[in-house]
Amino acid sequence: MNIIYFxxxxxxxxxLIFLAAFFWASKNGQHDDMHTPAVRILxxxxxxxxxxx
Numbered sequence: 696m697n698i699i700y701f702x703x704x705x706x707x708x709x710x711l712i713f714l715a716a717f718f719w720a721s722k723n724g725q726h727d728d729m730h731t732p733a734v735r736i737l738x739x740x741x742x743x744x745x746x747x748x
Contacts, residue, residue: 720726
């Protein structure tokens with residue numbers, strides 16, 4: 696029974712760490728540009744001269 700309490704404590708701690716990482720990423724602008732990554736795949740890459748041949 697003690698192992699269940701330990702595992703619950705570990706999972707709550709891990710959830711809090713992931714929640715803190717999410718808020719840190721949001722605060723630092725990680726999720727500001729949601730449009731560009733979605734349409735970036737639609738544009739062709741520029742090929743260099745060595746790749747054209």
